[in-house]
Amino acid sequence: MGLASACKTVHVGRHQKHLKWSKDEPPVLTISSGDTVTFDTIDGSNGQIMEDSDISVIDSFDLELADPVFGPVFIRDAEPGDALKIEILDLQIANWGWTAIMPGFGLLAEEFPDAHLKIWKLDRESGFAQFNDKIRIPLRPFLGTMGLAAAVKGEFSTIPPTDVGGNMDCRELTAGTTLYLPVQTPGALFSCGDGHAAQGHGEVCGTAIETPMRATLRFTVCKDCSWVTSPHFQTAPRTTETLSLADKGRYSVMGIDADLLEATKKAVQNTIKWLVATKGLTRAEAYMLASVAGDLQIAEAVDLNNAITMSLPLNIFDSEANDVCPP
Known part of the structure; x- marks a missing residue:
């Protein structure tokens, strides 16, 4: 049996989540290089904001519960000095999402002290989210968080990104992109979450169009890649067929x-x-x-x-x- 035929697809469910990065977090799954995993993730609010929520939910929002990640997945033969290659094969979003301005959070937090919440309807068939009757946003799904366990001992927040990935909020990490992360601990211990339906470079108010997501990722161990000391990624070529709207500049x-x-x-x-x-x-x-x-x-x-x-x-x-x- 060849390597390709030996590879398999397995699943991580919504209940298999954690709120801290730690090399001591027990893996929920063990796979081999070349295997594919599907992840069912809830949104970055960890279910605190729902499709029928109103502005009152921001008053009771618990930041300590935000940004759950799903996993971790242990990859056999991944060792410090290697790189973990993650091919983003498919990203399926829900039919709704949310964007919020949260007091004390965001690039211009001092200018926007009041809470605001927008619940979006995501039209997956047309490929758009309607902002209002004159503005529509093309859907461009990606995972805000993909990361590995760091070598240092302890528990660390899932909110800031690090050299081993995490909450990078990089809109280029969409389907067709390949991400490379430096392995710092045996098995790599990969987790992901924080699905976004669309986001600008910067996510300046602190939130994108946050949404639940099913992600399909393929993992390959790249041996002896000591030069990969931070997240690297390669995007697929974009063609006119992938553009949902004609370019107007x-x-x-x-x-x-x-x-x-x-x-x-x-x-x-x-x-x-x-x-x-x-x-x-x-x-x-x-x-x-x-x-x-x-x-x-x-x-x-x-x-x-x-x-x-x-x-x-x-x-x-x-x-x-x-x-x-x-x-």
Whole structure:
């Protein structure tokens, strides 16, 4: 029997979750290199926010319960110095999701002290989430969290990312992408969660379109890859067939400051101003839209002041008028 025919597909269920990274977390599954695993995950709220929730749920939200991960999976023959190759084969989202502004959380937390919650209907057939009657967001599912156990002993929050992955919230980790993570402990101990239906680069308000997800991943141990000391990934080529909307270009807003974080905040603040002035949104709506559809990028970081851009694709808007100062 050849290696390919010996590989199998197995499953991790919603009940097989944990809230801390630890190399002492007992694995729920043991697999071999080349095997495929399906993961049924609930959303990043850990079920605290539901399809019928209203704004009152934010008042009782327990951050200690947020960002559950599902696993861990022990991969035979994975040893420190190796890399774990994770092929993202398929990502299936629920028919609903949520985005929230939570007091004290997000890039502009000091400017948005009040709670806001948006429950989305996700039209998986058409491939869109409707923001309002003039703005729709293409669905681009990905797992916000994929990671391994670190070598250090102890229990660690699932919220911050680390060199072995975790809550990276990288929108490029969608179906067709291959992720490589450095193995620091025997068996690697892989877990994942935090399904997103769509997100901009930056997730600036602190949440994307959060949703339950079924993920299908294939694992391969790459021996002696000591140069992989942080998450690496390779995306698949995008073709016009994969684009759900015709490209209409992007509108970008820049933030300038000697401090990189302050320049980033300015880029987002200026984007919010543009959206409020030209798209008829409230500041809270503009902040959430920037989080699920706006992309942050460093334009330059060498000329004393940093230049950060935030851009939005113009094809999400029904209107053809996208000037900063419309007549």
